[in-house]
Amino acid sequence: MKKTIFLLLSVLLMTSCSSLDTRKQTPIYQQYIADNKLEALQKITTFRFHGWRSLNNYFLIVSTSMAKPYLIELNSYCLDLRFANAIVINNSGSILQTKFDSVSAANYPNQKCYIKSIYKVTKNQADEITDLKLNRGENKEQVKSS
Numbered sequence: 001m002k003k004t005i006f007l008l009l010s011v012l013l014m015t016s017c018s019s020l021d022t023r024k025q026t027p028i029y030q031q032y033i034a035d036n037k038l039e040a041l042q043k044i045t046t047f048r049f050h051g052w053r054s055l056n057n058y059f060l061i062v063s064t065s066m067a068k069p070y071l072i073e074l075n076s077y078c079l080d081l082r083f084a085n086a087i088v089i090n091n092s093g094s095i096l097q098t099k100f101d102s103v104s105a106a107n108y109p110n111q112k113c114y115i116k117s118i119y120k121v122t123k124n125q126a127d128e129i130t131d132l133k134l135n136r137g138e139n140k141e142q143v144k145s146s
Contacts, residue, residue, distance in 0.1 A: 028132050029059045033071070038119040040098075044070060047096040049089050053126070055133050057081045060103065061126050062089070069126040071119040072103065078113035080105040 032038075048065040055061065057078050063069045074081075081087070084105035090112055091101040102112035121129065 026056065026058050029055065029071070029073070029129065032129055032132060033119060036125065038071065038121065038125075041070075041118045041120060043095050043097040044118060046094050047091065048094065052087055053130055054082055054084065055129065060087070061121070061129065063126075067123070069121050069123060071121050071126070071129060072115055073117040073119075074103065074113045075116040076113065078103060078105065079108050079111050081113065 044064070046064075049062060050065045050067070051063045053061040057080075058074050058076075060072050060074075060081065061069050062072055081103070084107060086106035088104040088106055088109050089096065089101070090104060091097070096115070096118065098115045098118055100114075102114045104110070104112055
């Protein structure tokens, strides 16, 4: 019984620490958005998912088949997004919209992380944003294609 309680407390503590690290990174992306005056979009029309880069459990960069990158901010913590090997984009048709559409880590497809904001960025800005992650001691970004 004591071993079980100790194990549960250990797992809880490790989970809490990892989510605190992610929370600390979120302001660097919000600061980048403000400093570069990135305009929030309500939707991406003719959206066709091509690839993605994980930033943390609140932010990611997706690219379309036209090689256009977008910075996506999620409404809340998205379980395992930071370390996911693949993601699921839950949208209807060829439009990706804030508030209605969501992202899920492939390991947790039932946990829908709704999109709070979409920002169109250039390829250079996408690289700069990814570098913010690397400069904070994070692992290299993951670029995944569907």
